[in-house]
Structure formats: C-alpha cells, structure tokens
Amino acid sequence: MADGIPIEITGLSKHFGAVTAVDDLSFTVEPGRVTGFLGPNGAGKTTTLRVLLGLVHASSGTATFGGTPYRALPRPLETVGAALDANFHPGRTARNHLRVYATAAGLPSARVPVVLEQVGLAEFADRRVGGYSLGMRQRLALAYTLLGDPGVFVLDEPINGLDPEGIRWIRVFLQTLAREGRTVLVSSHLLSEVQQSVDEVVIISRGRLVKRGTLASLELDSAPRTIVDSPDRAALATALDDAGLEYDAGRSGFIVDEPDPARVGHAAFVGGVELSALHRLKSGLEESFLSLVGEEPGDEPGEAPPVDEAPSDEEGAR
Amino acid sequence: MTFFRALGAEFQKLLTTRMWWLLAILLAAYVAFMAGGLGALFSWLAANPDAAAPSGGTPLPADVELAPLLYSFASSIGYVFPLLLGALAVTSEFRHKTLTPTFLADPHRTVVLSAKLVSQFIAGAVLGVIGYAVSVGSAAAALSGFGLETGLDSSDTWALIGRGILAMALWGGIGVGLGVLVTNQVAAVVIVIAFTQFLEPILRFAASLNDVTAAVGRYLPGAASDALVGASFYTVASFGGTEALDWWQGGLVLLAIALATTAIGGATTWRRDVS
Known part of the structure; x- marks a missing residue:
C-alpha cells in the first residue's frame, strides 16, 4: 500500500x-x-x-x-x-x-x-x-x-x-x-x-x-431548535408571532429558534392552536449545513410554507 | 515504455468489444460479394464474348487485366471499414465518457493518442489482410473456374496485395484523425459514409472533367489510395486522361492526411477539459 x-x-x-x-x-x-x-x-x-x-x-x-x-x-x-x-x-x-x-x-x-x-x-x-x-x-x-x-x-x-x-x-x-x-x-x-x-x-x-x-x-455551530406543526399553519404562525418566537417554514412544519419545545407548546396553547407535531430537532447538522451553503428555506420569511427544497432533493436522489 | 503500455491498452480496448469483428465480418461479406460476384460475371463475359454481346453489355476494354482489378476491391471498396474502426476508437471514448479513466490511468494525452494511431494502423492492416484474403480467394476461384489467368504466380499481383494492405493500414490512421477532429460519434459516422460513398466519388468524377481540377483531384484520399494500390474499378471507368499519382506518392498523401488530422485533433479537442 x-x-x-x-x-x-x-x-x-x-x-x-x-x-x-x-x-x-x-x-x-x-x-x-x-x-x-x-x-x-x-x-x-x-x-x-x-x-x-x-x-x-x-x-x-x-x-x-x-x-x-x-x-x-x-x-x-x-x-x-x-x-x-x-x-x-x-x-x-x-x-x-x-x-x-x-x-x-x-x-x-x-x-x-x-x-x-x-x-x-x-x-x-x-x-x-x-x-x-x-x-x-x-x-x-x-x-x-x-x-x-x-x-x-x-x-x-x-x-x-x-x-x-x-x-x-x-x-x-x-x-x-x-x-x-x-x-x-x-x-x-x-x-x-x-x-x-x-x-x-x-x-x-x-x-x-x-x-x-x-x-x-x-x-x-447550530443551536438546537424545535419543530412544530399544526393542521392550521396560519394560526400557528400567528401564535408564534404573538409569542415573539423566530421560526422558518420547513417541509414538515416550522423550525423554531427555541431549544425548549415546552415554550413552543405553551405559545400554541395560548393561541388556541391544535398541534400535530412538537419535538426538538435532534441534530442540527443538516440545518447547519443548509444555512452554511445558503439554501435555507427561511431566506425569505413570509413566503408560502411547504417548500423545503433540500430534503425533497434528497428523496429524489435515493 | 509508457508508450507500449498505452499501445497494449489500446489493443485490449479494441479486442474487448464487438465492433472490430462486426466490421471484419461486414468487410468480408461485402468484398466477397463484389469480388466474387463481379469476378464470376466478368469471367463469364470474358470467356463467352459472343453470348455477352447481344445482351447489350459494354465490352470490357481489351487491355484491362481482370485479376488485379477484382483483387483490389478489398481496398477500393473496403477502405471504409478501417476508416470507421479508427474513427470509432476515438469517438467511443467521448461518447461513453471513458476518457476519464483513460486519462487517469495515463495522464500523458499525447502518448495515449499516439498509441491509438499506431494501434489503428495495425488494426487497419489486419482488416486489409482479411479483405485481401477474401477478395483474392473469391475472385481467383471465379477466374480459374472460367479458365482465366489468376495472376497469383506473378510477383506484381503480390506487390499489389501488399500495397493494398498498406492502404488499409493508412485508412485506419485517417480514421483516428477524423475521430479526434469530429468527436461526436454520430457525426463522424455520417461523415465517413457520406464522404466515402457519395461526396468523394462525385468529386472525383467532377474533377476528372477538366485537366486542371483533375490534377487536384488526384490528391483526394480515395484517388490517392487507388494510386497506392495501383488498380481500381475507378481506373477502369477512367474519366479523363490525367495520370494518377505514383504508388508511393499516393501512400504519402494518405500518411500525411492521417498524421495531420491526428496532430490537429491532438492539439485541440484532445487537450480540452474532460467533464
């Protein structure tokens, strides 16, 4: 060798x-x-x-x-x-x-x-x-x-x-x-x-x-974040806004800049929004990677939510 | 040392796909049909001049020797096969994107291209041997069947066969030159077919109508090839009276075309980025 x-x-x-x-x-x-x-x-x-x-x-x-x-x-x-x-x-x-x-x-x-x-x-x-x-x-x-x-x-x-x-x-x-x-x-x-x-x-x-x-x-590099989703995303967005939480729209819900899911859950409860998912993002690697390469969906906040290009790419490639 | 490794690799590339024997079979079948079939027809005409006349056929010129004409079919119509094989040896590398592993194994691109050229000279000569074995075999059988001279006891005949094999070798090299100039495989094949089957015969005919153009037309590759071999059905159907090139001049024209096209391609497409 x-x-x-x-x-x-x-x-x-x-x-x-x-x-x-x-x-x-x-x-x-x-x-x-x-x-x-x-x-x-x-x-x-x-x-x-x-x-x-x-x-x-x-x-x-x-x-x-x-x-x-x-x-x-x-x-x-x-x-x-x-x-x-x-x-x-x-x-x-x-x-x-x-x-x-x-x-x-x-x-x-x-x-x-x-x-x-x-x-x-x-x-x-x-x-x-x-x-x-x-x-x-x-x-x-x-x-x-x-x-x-x-x-x-x-x-x-x-x-x-x-x-x-x-x-x-x-x-x-x-x-x-x-x-x-x-x-x-x-x-x-x-x-x-x-x-x-x-x-x-x-x-x-x-x-x-x-x-x-x-x-x-x-x-x-990537702070832990929380994923949250609701059947009524508009209402969820309003509730998160009211609670002063920063978030990005992802394919499987909102990615909230908040390490503690309890605080996100509380915001939804206060806003009276039904949740379909609430958990901490285990590895921030992919998000960290995407934000580094400038492909984060949250680049343009306020856009229509269900577009997270990179993960759907991933499915296409497999 | 590295050249002989590259040459060995080129021969392995050639022998590990089906293209070479496919072209060899087509060459043999085409030559057997033309040399054997026309050999039988001409032999019959020559042996039965009375029976032939009423059918309205043009009698052959009296001074034409039938044997060399028939034998030379191997190269006068068969040269398209080494030309194709040479062109495909280069264009298939582009088409199948195998230049990547080729240049990784040997980053000296000039060495690789030289090895391709030499390997196709040799492959062309092998096709020449196959073509002449078939043309001589089938035509001599037809000639002797009608009791005509085969010319196989003459050293002139064997010299013609040798020059014919040399012409086929040079056509293999021209194929490499064409392939490296026109790297698109489909385009290269279309050019080979269009040029050899339509364009050049027309050019040779048109050039022969006038003495000035005829002097230039002698340098067309097919004309140079026929000059090298020394016999061809073109010379029988001779249009105009301009002398063909000497055999060695014809050979040099073919060699120059092979070397020049390969060198130009080697300095341009062959040096480009491989992606």
Missing part, C-alpha cells in the same frame, strides 16, 4: 466563460481520516476534483498531491484512486474494463480479480457493463480506484445510487481505508448521506469555501 499523502488545494479558480465554477478555493485534506467534500449541486465540487485529477485545466491556483500535480505523478494509479462518474463502455465486461486500465497503468492483471472480489462484483465480472445497475456501476468505479492500491482516494458522489446495504458497505469501506492511514476525500451534495462516514468536512457553496472543520464542530 502506498502512503497517504495530503491533498493540497491552493487559491484554485476555474472559469467557464463568464461563469465562475470555483472561486479562490483553498483547503487541505489530511491522511488517516475521511473528509467529506460537501456542497449543493453546482457548488463546484466536481470541477474542483477534476482539476485536482488533471482532467480540467485550472484558471489559476494549484491542486496537488503533496506538492505534485496529478499529471506529474510518476505512477498515478498507484498514488491516487479516483472515481468521478460511473461511466463505462457498455459492451465491455467489468473484468475487461479493469484489465484495460491495469495494462495502461502498468499494473499486473492479477490485481483485477482481487479488486473485483473486494467490491463484491466477482460473480458478475464477465457480464457486459451495459446490463449493470447504478449500484453495480458504483462498485465497479470503486474497483478501478483500488487497482493500484493507492494511498489517496478521491471519490465523487460514490454513495449516489447505492441501496441501503451498499451504503452500509461503503461506510465500512471508507472508514477502513482511512484507518489504514490513507487520505480519503468523498464528495456529496447531502450531508445526511455521508455524516455517518466522515470525520471532517469541507463545505463549499458557489465555488467558495464556507466551512472547514470536524463534523463535531459543524454540530456546535
């Missing part, structure tokens, strides 16, 4: 015509832990990773593996394993797909059955990839990253399209890699998707860094 090397992104910008996809981005990813690279769709995650891997030219700034750009790595697949999208030639089998790139990278073809076994594709290895499910494609993309037994892993949305069993599997997979001292960078547009897998987070929005730290530090 190769050693884990830090990923270093310094002052990185990428413009596509008039559009700025990545804007003066700097961060470091250390070995020995799983780092989540988070941000909404279109935040610039994939562009950043493609620049890092030498597939897209940076407009300015650098992205290196311990100081060496990808294109200058003497043995790239033995240094970095990258899975960017699960695209393959549909007429080629998984085994042949991996053999082609083992040859190209000068790796022994004996690695191919080993990595197929590792990702659980051994029994489908001689089937054409055109018949694979999205989950199987994701596993094949991971098999490719393992070919050179590298010290650094760069995975773009690897959980997308996996079934629950696959998600459990990849959590263990990522943690195992990190515990072996490798550098693991995993992107996702959903914090909830990776929050059980990652130790650190790098959050970007509109191409800019908005947060960098441990997962725990993100949790601390």
Whole structure:
C-alpha cells in the first residue's frame, strides 16, 4: 500500500466563460481520516476534483498531491484512486474494463480479480457493463480506484445510487481505508448521506469555501431548535408571532429558534392552536449545513410554507 | 515504455468489444460479394464474348487485366471499414465518457493518442489482410473456374496485395484523425459514409472533367489510395486522361492526411477539459 499523502488545494479558480465554477478555493485534506467534500449541486465540487485529477485545466491556483500535480505523478494509479462518474463502455465486461486500465497503468492483471472480489462484483465480472445497475456501476468505479492500491482516494458522489446495504458497505469501506492511514476525500451534495462516514468536512457553496472543520464542530455551530406543526399553519404562525418566537417554514412544519419545545407548546396553547407535531430537532447538522451553503428555506420569511427544497432533493436522489 | 503500455491498452480496448469483428465480418461479406460476384460475371463475359454481346453489355476494354482489378476491391471498396474502426476508437471514448479513466490511468494525452494511431494502423492492416484474403480467394476461384489467368504466380499481383494492405493500414490512421477532429460519434459516422460513398466519388468524377481540377483531384484520399494500390474499378471507368499519382506518392498523401488530422485533433479537442 502506498502512503497517504495530503491533498493540497491552493487559491484554485476555474472559469467557464463568464461563469465562475470555483472561486479562490483553498483547503487541505489530511491522511488517516475521511473528509467529506460537501456542497449543493453546482457548488463546484466536481470541477474542483477534476482539476485536482488533471482532467480540467485550472484558471489559476494549484491542486496537488503533496506538492505534485496529478499529471506529474510518476505512477498515478498507484498514488491516487479516483472515481468521478460511473461511466463505462457498455459492451465491455467489468473484468475487461479493469484489465484495460491495469495494462495502461502498468499494473499486473492479477490485481483485477482481487479488486473485483473486494467490491463484491466477482460473480458478475464477465457480464457486459451495459446490463449493470447504478449500484453495480458504483462498485465497479470503486474497483478501478483500488487497482493500484493507492494511498489517496478521491471519490465523487460514490454513495449516489447505492441501496441501503451498499451504503452500509461503503461506510465500512471508507472508514477502513482511512484507518489504514490513507487520505480519503468523498464528495456529496447531502450531508445526511455521508455524516455517518466522515470525520471532517469541507463545505463549499458557489465555488467558495464556507466551512472547514470536524463534523463535531459543524454540530456546535447550530443551536438546537424545535419543530412544530399544526393542521392550521396560519394560526400557528400567528401564535408564534404573538409569542415573539423566530421560526422558518420547513417541509414538515416550522423550525423554531427555541431549544425548549415546552415554550413552543405553551405559545400554541395560548393561541388556541391544535398541534400535530412538537419535538426538538435532534441534530442540527443538516440545518447547519443548509444555512452554511445558503439554501435555507427561511431566506425569505413570509413566503408560502411547504417548500423545503433540500430534503425533497434528497428523496429524489435515493 | 509508457508508450507500449498505452499501445497494449489500446489493443485490449479494441479486442474487448464487438465492433472490430462486426466490421471484419461486414468487410468480408461485402468484398466477397463484389469480388466474387463481379469476378464470376466478368469471367463469364470474358470467356463467352459472343453470348455477352447481344445482351447489350459494354465490352470490357481489351487491355484491362481482370485479376488485379477484382483483387483490389478489398481496398477500393473496403477502405471504409478501417476508416470507421479508427474513427470509432476515438469517438467511443467521448461518447461513453471513458476518457476519464483513460486519462487517469495515463495522464500523458499525447502518448495515449499516439498509441491509438499506431494501434489503428495495425488494426487497419489486419482488416486489409482479411479483405485481401477474401477478395483474392473469391475472385481467383471465379477466374480459374472460367479458365482465366489468376495472376497469383506473378510477383506484381503480390506487390499489389501488399500495397493494398498498406492502404488499409493508412485508412485506419485517417480514421483516428477524423475521430479526434469530429468527436461526436454520430457525426463522424455520417461523415465517413457520406464522404466515402457519395461526396468523394462525385468529386472525383467532377474533377476528372477538366485537366486542371483533375490534377487536384488526384490528391483526394480515395484517388490517392487507388494510386497506392495501383488498380481500381475507378481506373477502369477512367474519366479523363490525367495520370494518377505514383504508388508511393499516393501512400504519402494518405500518411500525411492521417498524421495531420491526428496532430490537429491532438492539439485541440484532445487537450480540452474532460467533464
């Protein structure tokens, strides 16, 4: 196994015509832990990773593996394993797909059955990839990253399209890699998707860094809040206003800036409003994430309530 | 070292999908039909000139040697197959987005493209061997069936076969050049079919009507290819009296087209961002 090397992104910008996809981005990813690279769709995650891997030219700034750009790595697949999208030639089998790139990278073809076994594709290895499910494609993309037994892993949305069993599997997979001292960078547009897998987070929005730290530090950022809902939301809104409580409209009710559900319940009681839900928001992570990336539904208070875009996105993605 | 790894990977890419043998089968069937079928017809005409005359058929020019004409069908009509295979080798990388794993495994893009070019020269030569095996086999059978000369005891015939295989190899390289210039697979296939089947035959005919344009028309790739091989049904149906290029000039024209298109594509589309 190769050693884990830090990923270093310094002052990185990428413009596509008039559009700025990545804007003066700097961060470091250390070995020995799983780092989540988070941000909404279109935040610039994939562009950043493609620049890092030498597939897209940076407009300015650098992205290196311990100081060496990808294109200058003497043995790239033995240094970095990258899975960017699960695209393959549909007429080629998984085994042949991996053999082609083992040859190209000068790796022994004996690695191919080993990595197929590792990702659980051994029994489908001689089937054409055109018949694979999205989950199987994701596993094949991971098999490719393992070919050179590298010290650094760069995975773009690897959980997308996996079934629950696959998600459990990849959590263990990522943690195992990190515990072996490798550098693991995993992107996702959903914090909830990776929050059980990652130790650190790098959050970007509109191409800019908005947060960098441990997962725990993100949790601390968000004060606990209360969720409350009523069959009569208008009346509930009035009652909360009367009690002087700040709140945002969410999909499953109002998110009130008040850690104590009892005070929210009291306000509803005073206003004579029937409640259908009242509980403390257990983890403020997702809300903290959404407010960081500027996608909080409460950005425009007073708008029609039942729109909480991010969670419905989440359902669409699964 | 890294070039030979890339070359090995390109051959594996070629041999692990069905396209190459699909095109090889089509080539063999097409050539067998043309060389064998027309071989039988012409042989019959040549052997029974009296029976042929009342049917209104135009008699063949007396000085035409039938054997090389029939054999050269392998490249004079078959060149579209290495051209397609070469173009698909590049465009399928764009279409199926496999440039990502390709450039991750070997970030030296020029090396990858050079390996593609060389692999398609070789693949084109293999298609040439298949095409000539079929054209010589079927046409010689037809000729000898009517008691005509097969020319297989002549070194000229074998030199023609060798030049024909070289032409097929060069067409494979031109396919790579076309594919890297026109990366859209559908567009590349349409261009190959439209150019080889309609546009170039018309251009060659139109160019031959005037001595000045005929001098330019000799450099059209299909004309250069026929010049390289040294025989073609085009030369029989010869329009105008302009001399074709020498065989080596024809070969250099094809090689120049292959290298120039690949180099231009390599400096443009091949260097672009892969997303």
